[in-house]
Amino acid sequence: MSKRQRKRARRPAADSLVFSxxxxxxxxxxxxxAAVSPTGLSLAKLAVLHxxxxxxxxxxxxxxxxxxxxxxxxxxxxxxxxxxxxxVHRRTAPDDGRSVLAELTPSxxxxxxxxxxxxxxxxxxxxxxxxxxxxTSLKSALKALTS
Amino acid sequence: MSKRQRKRARRPAADSLVFSxxxxxxxxxxxxxAAVSPTGLSLAKLAVLHxxxxxxxxxxxxxxxxxxxxxxxxxxxxxxxxxxxxxVHRRTAPDDGRSVLAELTPSxxxxxxxxxxxxxxxxxxxxxxxxxxxxTSLKSALKALTS
DNA sequence: AGCCGATAGTGCAGGAATGAACGATATGTC
DNA sequence: GACATATCGTTCATTCCTGCACTATCGGCT
Numbered sequence: 171m172s173k174r175q176r177k178r179a180r181r182p183a184a185d186s187l188v189f190s191x192x193x194x195x196x197x198x199x200x201x202x203x204a205a206v207s208p209t210g211l212s213l214a215k216l217a218v219l220h221x222x223x224x225x226x227x228x229x230x231x232x233x234x235x236x237x238x239x240x241x242x243x244x245x246x247x248x249x250x251x252x253x254x255x256x257x258v259h260r261r262t263a264p265d266d267g268r269s270v271l272a273e274l275t276p277s278x279x280x281x282x283x284x285x286x287x288x289x290x291x292x293x294x295x296x297x298x299x300x301x302x303x304x305x306t307s308l309k310s311a312l313k314a315l316t317s
Numbered sequence: 318m319s320k321r322q323r324k325r326a327r328r329p330a331a332d333s334l335v336f337s338x339x340x341x342x343x344x345x346x347x348x349x350x351a352a353v354s355p356t357g358l359s360l361a362k363l364a365v366l367h368x369x370x371x372x373x374x375x376x377x378x379x380x381x382x383x384x385x386x387x388x389x390x391x392x393x394x395x396x397x398x399x400x401x402x403x404x405v406h407r408r409t410a411p412d413d414g415r416s417v418l419a420e421l422t423p424s425x426x427x428x429x430x431x432x433x434x435x436x437x438x439x440x441x442x443x444x445x446x447x448x449x450x451x452x453t454s455l456k457s458a459l460k461a462l463t464s
Numbered sequence: 465a466g467c468c469g470a471t472a473g474t475g476c477a478g479g480a481a482t483g484a485a486c487g488a489t490a491t492g493t494c
Numbered sequence: 495g496a497c498a499t500a501t502c503g504t505t506c507a508t509t510c511c512t513g514c515a516c517t518a519t520c521g522g523c524t
Contacts, residue, residue, distance in 0.1 A: 181349065181360040182367040182433065187452060188345060188440050194459045195342030198335060202328070213328040214480060220329040232502060244481055246504055251479080268489045268502040286329065293335050299461050305334060307454030312341045314446050361510060379472060391511055393474055398509080415472040415519045471520075482509080490501075 198296055205292030210255075211285045218248055219257060219274065219282040228261060228271035257281050345443055352439030357402070358432045365395055366404060366421065366429040375408060375418035404428050 181192065203213050211219070221237050222229060235245045249272050252258040257278030263269040274282070300308065328339065350360050358366070368384050369376060382392045396419050399405040404425030410416040421429070447455065 181346070182364045182436060186440060186444075187447075187456065188349075188443055190459050190463075191455070192342055192346055194462050195339055197463055199328070199339055202335075212479075217329045230502080231504095240480095241482060242503065243483080243505080247480080266490075266502085270503060289329060293333060296335055296462070297333075299464065300334075300458060301461075304454070304458040304461050307451070308338070308458040309334060311447060311451040311455040311458070312337050314448075314451050315341050315443070316337075316344055317446065359509075377472075387510095388512060389473065390475080390513080394510080410472095413472080413520075417473060466524090468522085469520100470522105472518080473516105474518105475516080476514090477512100479512080480510090482507100484506090486503105486505080488502080488504105491499080493498085494496090 201296060202289060202292050205288050206285050209281065209284045209288050211281060214248060215252055215255075215257070216282070216285040216289065218245070218252060218272075219278055220286065222258065222272060222274045223279060223282045228273035230263060230266075230269035230271055232269065234272060252278070255281075348443060349436060349439050352435050353432050356428065356431045356435050358428060361395060362399055362402075362404070363429070363432040363436065365392070365399060365419075366425055367433065369405065369419060369421045370426065370429045375420035377410060377413075377416035377418055379416065381419060399425070402428075 181189065199213070206213060206216055217238060218234060221234060225233075231245045231249060232242060234249070235242045238245065249258055249260065252272075253260060257275055259273045259275050261271045261273055263271050297305070328336065346360070353360060353363055364385060365381060368381060372380075378392045378396060379389060381396070382389045385392065396405055396407065399419075400407060404422055406420045406422050408418045408420055410418050444452070
């Protein structure tokens with residue numbers, strides 16, 4: 171859970187294992203984004219909703235940033251948009267005057283459910299093109315890359 | 318050569334092969350970006366310089382967009398920044414009054430050389446952690462994913 | 465020659481991310 | 495209790511990218 175986005179910056183030269191790897195990741199992310207988008211969500215928004223739904227309670231924005239591995243100002247803006255969409259509500263924390271809690275609205279909970287359903291479906295479709303051999307060897311390669 | 322960027326958007330949940338794949342790609346891209354950044358370039362800028370250097374002649378912005386697989390307005394802005402950096406120069410095409418040619422400046426050519434050197438080094442460092450088995454199986458998995 | 469449609473570049477708005485600077489609260493220490 | 499410090503959220507500037515709308519130019523056709 172968590173992670174970065176792929177707006178889609180161009181990088182130099184692709185005929186290298188590393189670049190085909192990045193290109194493939196980009197294609198996969200684009201498929202997920204496209205699958206989720208009909209529900210009115212982006213992957214970034216869905217990720218925030220997912221953290222909130224997972225926690226089952228309002229969370230301080232700092233927590234969201236930590237769990238998303240991103241800077242706080244990004245969460246500020248993301249929550250701005252989610253609030254404008256009516257999917258999340260800002261509340262001030264009772265105990266700590268500094269922190270602001272993000273709370274899932276009923277509409278946000280529904281959007282989360284729909285989004286995750288669409289995402290899971292796309293995820294399965296993507297994995298299904300890999301035979302078990304490909305999957306296991308991919309796992310070991312990924313492990314080596316992120317060691 | 319070509320491709321998207323990884324600003325770093327968050328996506329939901331990671332304990333799935335698909336998401337570890339995206340996370341790994343993100344990490345790899347971040348390493349490349351970090352390797353190139355000391356030369357004052359981003360991967361996006363380096364990619365444009367690379368296309369121009371490769372062509373060995375000024376190219377219309379539309380061509381750049383096509384080779385980068387991105388929209389024209391993106392190239393307009395990228396070239397704006399590159400021009401501000403003094404790495405590229407805009408010229409109007411002699412034959413076609415509509416098109417604008419992007420030309421590599423001497424400084425741009427030097428930046429390209431430095432950037433590509435840094436990139437190649439990082440690329441090698443990344444691939445070196447993969448043993449030949451991992452590399453070949455990764456290739457086949459990528460092929461399956463982008464078929 | 466005159467018009468029409470396609471192509472080229474740009475401008476503008478908006479989404480997603482970063483990093484720096486800031487004001488407001490909490491806290492630990494003297 | 496007062497002050498220094500750390501934490502929290504926001505704001506602003508900037509990058510990278512998309513899509514839409516607009517202007518200018520080029521070609522082809524009649």
